[in-house]
Amino acid sequence: MKAFQIISPLHTALKEIDAPACRAGEVLLRIRYVGFCGSDLNTYLGRNPMVRMPVIPGHEVGATIEAVGTDVPDFLRPEQHVTVNPYTNCGKCAACRNGRVNACEHNETFGVQRDGTMTEFVAVPWQKVVTADGLSVRDCALVEPMSVGFHAVSRAQVTDIDTVMVIGCGMIGLGAIVRAALRGAKVIAVDLDDEKLEVARSLGATCLLNSKTEDVHARLMEYTGGLGPDVVIEAVGSAPTYVMAVQEVAFTGRVVYIGYAKSDVSFQTKLFVQKELDIRGSRNALPEDFRAVVRYLQQGHCPTDKLVTYEASLEQAGEMLQRWADDPAKVFRILVKF
Template identity: 70%
Template sequence: MKAVQIVNPSEMKVVELEKPVVGAGEVLVRIKYVGFCGSDLNTFLGRNPMVKLPVVPGHEVGAVIEEIGPDVPVGFEKGMNVTLNPYTNCGKCASCRNGRVNACEHNETLGVQRNGVMCEYAVLPWTKIIPAGDISPRDCALIEPMSVGFHAVSRGQVIDNEYVMVIGCGMIGIGAIVRAALRGAIVIAVDLDDEKLELARRMGASHTVNSKTEDVHSRIQEITEGFGADVVIEAVGSPVTYVMAVDEVAFSGRVVCIGYAKSEVAFQTKYFVQKELDIRGSRNALPADFRAVINYMKAGTCPVEELITKVAVPEDALEAMTEWAANPGKVFRILVQL
């Protein structure tokens, strides 16, 4: 079968791999669309320490069930549109013991710690197959990254009437904006790009702030009547935005961290104490987050066309990734159609 493989930094090619065979408790899926995500870009640029090259990227998936192995429970049918839960969990670490399997100490995400599914076929345990109803395979590839943003809102325990500041309006940040708005929060979207901020408004943000051209602190104070944001969700992963999150959160507020900063971050730790902050990490997503995204997309209000920047075939994946690396701020999602 055909597959896309990152061989070395800046080197990607189409290779032939053996088609997998379905076993007991497993489902064979025909992969239709796979999204490139930030971890794939970092792998391509040689900045992902968790990856051992060569690797098949891809864990944002739209697929169709091709074959069902023995011992798979009722509810899975050939031809069903599905997405995949791309994470593993060991069942034994502290996170698993506490029911937070998304944060498993020994997690292996498809396309990161193990080969992904940017290939024509894949076999997974039935527990990792998520039926998506009438959502098209193309749009199914948007479910996983949005679920990461949905999960961050759950980690922040967002409720109605709270001010929620989302820093970064990429795909994951957009997911956080959607779910916070669905919960009745007043969402403030912050980004460097006016086009992304305009989309954030259409996705549910009540206010937008361009951190490149506006004074973020004065705008947040103005919007929140001097209190600051009840919840700040950091979805960029830079020292500047981490410090911004702590500066702009209200006293007794919550900061939720999704992005990884690639270098050390210097904080005024007095704010941790003076504001009595809750600072929380948010990793991956839980099955409930996937279901919430699917329910949202089934409602038909998600502007999916605006979230898909480009659809490429495997032979053009290198060109698409190179273009993204050159101008990352202008890309929401690049999909590869297999």
């Protein structure tokens, strides 16, 4: 069967690999759509420190069940539309023992530390299959990135009395915007691109800030009555936005970082103490975050067509990565269709 592989920075190829067997406790999936993630783009550009190359990318999955092995519960049936929880957990590290399996010390994510799903079939343990009845198989590929944003909102403990600023309106940031709005918070969206900000508005943001053309601090003070946002969720992963989060959050606020900066970041650490901040990381997502996204999408209110910038064939996958690298600000998601 065909698979797409990133061999080395800026070097990709199609290859033939053996089709997987469906063993006991496993489900064989026919891959229909795979989304390119920011981590895939960083792998392609040689900027992903966690990847093991060469690698088959892909962990944002829209699939149908092809077959089920023995010892698989009967709620999983052939032809169902599903997505995949693409993370592993060891069950032994501190994170796993604390029930936070999403942050497993020894996690291996599809397409990063192990080969991913940009191929025709994959076999996965049944526990990693997320059913998505009522969703199109294409929309199933949007569940994982949105779930990462949902998880960040849970980490921030957002409630209906909070004002939440989300920095970065890519797919993960949009997931955070949706979840914060669903919890009744006032949501401020910050990005460099007005088109992305308008999508953020359609998903629940009530204040839009273009950090390239506007004075973010002045606008925040105006919108929050001089207090600053109660919560800042950073979904970019750059040094300036890391610093912005700490500078702009309200006294006694919460800062949650999803993205990780690729260079060292210098902070005025007095703000940590002076504001008595809660500063938290947010990694991957938990099973309940996946279920929450599926339930949200099942309601049919999400303008999913606006979230998909390009659809491409497997043969065009390398070209699509280069197109994204050439103009990253204009891409929400690229889906590779099988």
